[in-house]
Amino acid sequence: EDPTFTTSSSSQTGKAILLAAERLRSSDVPVAFPTETVYGLGADATRDEPVRNIFTIKGRPADNPLIVHIGSLKQARELLRPANASPTEQFEIPPIYKPLIDKFWPGPLTILLPLPPNSKLSPHVYATQTTVGVRMPAHPVALALALASNLPIAAPSANKSGLPSPTTAKHVAVDLYKRVELILDGGGCNVGLESTVVDGLSSPPAILRPGGVSLEQIRACEGWEGVIVHKEDGGNSGGGANGAASGAAPRAPGMKYKHYSPTCGVRLYLPNTDQPTVEMLKSTAFGSDSRVARLGVLRTRQWKELDDEQVEWLRERNVELVEDSLGTSGEEISRKLFGALRRMDDEQVVVVHIEGIEEDMEGLAVMNRLKKAASVVIRRRDV
Numbered sequence: 539e540d541p542t543f544t545t546s547s548s549s550q551t552g553k554a555i556l557l558a559a560e561r562l563r564s565s566d567v568p569v570a571f572p573t574e575t576v577y578g579l580g581a582d583a584t585r586d587e588p589v590r591n592i593f594t595i596k597g598r599p600a601d602n603p604l605i606v607h608i609g610s611l612k613q614a615r616e617l618l619r620p621a622n623a624s625p626t627e628q629f630e631i632p633p634i635y636k637p638l639i640d641k642f643w644p645g646p647l648t649i650l651l652p653l654p655p656n657s658k659l660s661p662h663v664y665a666t667q668t669t670v671g672v673r674m675p676a677h678p679v680a681l682a683l684a685l686a687s688n689l690p691i692a693a694p695s696a697n698k699s700g701l702p703s704p705t706t707a708k709h710v711a712v713d714l715y716k717r718v719e720l721i722l723d724g725g726g727c728n729v730g731l732e733s734t735v736v737d738g739l740s741s742p743p744a745i746l747r748p749g750g751v752s753l754e755q756i757r758a759c760e761g762w763e764g765v766i767v768h769k770e771d772g773g774n775s776g777g778g779a780n781g782a783a784s785g786a787a788p789r790a791p792g793m794k795y796k797h798y799s800p801t802c803g804v805r806l807y808l809p810n811t812d813q814p815t816v817e818m819l820k821s822t823a824f825g826s827d828s829r830v831a832r833l834g835v836l837r838t839r840q841w842k843e844l845d846d847e848q849v850e851w852l853r854e855r856n857v858e859l860v861e862d863s864l865g866t867s868g869e870e871i872s873r874k875l876f877g878a879l880r881r882m883d884d885e886q887v888v889v890v891h892i893e894g895i896e897e898d899m900e901g902l903a904v905m906n907r908l909k910k911a912a913s914v915v916i917r918r919r920d921v
């Protein structure tokens with residue numbers, strides 16, 4: 539059966555959210571819902587069976603923990619409550635997070651909270667960790683779902699493991715066709731990249747995954763001036779047989795896996811490298827001598843759109859271009875990135891050439907995702 543679609547523009551939205559909340563409570567099949575970052579695949583974080591199903595449906599490694607979504611600070615505090623605590627006892631979120639919560643919740647920020655003894659969360663949520671990642675999403679549908687269900691919602695991105703995260707309901711349907719029964723359609727995701735994951739329990743505090751809140755924004759908060767960006771072995775090129783990168787274990791287990799990649803090859807050009815010439819483009823369209831090969835080009839700030847003559851030169855050599863601009867602002871590039879990568883696969887591109895950006899502000903998260911997607915990174919030649 540096809541997944542049920544509901545649109546945020548219709549008057550049915552409220553009903554659809556209530557239906558999804560009911561499914562979260564009673565069904566073992568997770569439901570997909572929009573957030574401002576990417577679409578999530580959600581389940582009641584306290585029940586084993588639906589949480590286990592998330593891993594099966596996505597093809598996700600069991601050691602990669604899930605983020606728990608909450609709709610209020612009260613819900614967040616409940617996650618800190620040990621099983622045997624008296625109902626009147628209050629539990630406080632570690633004070634280091636206060637300035638971040640004040641500024642960025644609801645929003646694209648995930649904080650690590652200590653797991654209480656005998657947590658009521660399903661252990662599949664936190665896997666091998668002693669913490670749980672918690673986020674209050676800003677999308678009205680996601681917030682309403684968390685409040686209407688009154689459940690902590692465990693939800694990874696609603697893509698097949700390894701593919702770019704979904705930023706439209708259609709992306710979810712393509713990846714998880716027949717594996718989910720309900721997708722709440724909230725339109726395109728405004729941020730377009732996943733949340734920033736921060737650990738304020740370690741010293742110094744650390745960013746485990748760059749995302750929708752920038753390093754600069756976090757560093758401006760009291761107590762976070764010395765924040766470090768946790769080093770990971772980024773990129774797929776150095777990865778092991780199954781795509782797991784070598785090197786020290788990353789603090790956010792998800793960061794070690796091959797990620798965000800379309801099926802086609804990705805050549806990422808770092809800033810200050812030259813735009814590839816048509817000859818260089820042609821040389822990457824291997825196997826194109828007898829039949830037409832498709833090449834992708836994704837521009838950002840500097841590259842010029844190819845002119846008719848260049849397009850024709852390539853066409854004569856059996857190369858067709860799928861070209862697009864990701865925009866110039868960091869926000870726009872973030873928003874468009876995953877959809878543009880998915881389009882390359884839809885159009886059966888063999889290799890996409892992508893113009894990278896500087897790694898400041900939104901550029902840090904954009905380049906983190908692109909380096910993971912890239913099969914080849916082109917750096918500036920020493921002169």
Ligand code: TXA
Pocket residue numbers: 573575576577578579602603604605646648650664667668669670671673675693694695696731732733734735746747789790791792793
């Ligand atoms: O924007 C987002 O964060 C989206 C939306 C749906 O909220 N969710 C998302 O989830 O991106 P997922 O599962 O695709 O990525 C979660 C990341 C992984 O890298 C995971 O390893 C890390 O967060 N993570 C989750 N809980 C953790 C924990 N307790 N300790 C360390 N890392 C954790």
Ligand code: MG
Pocket residue numbers: 694695703
């Ligand atoms: Mg993901």
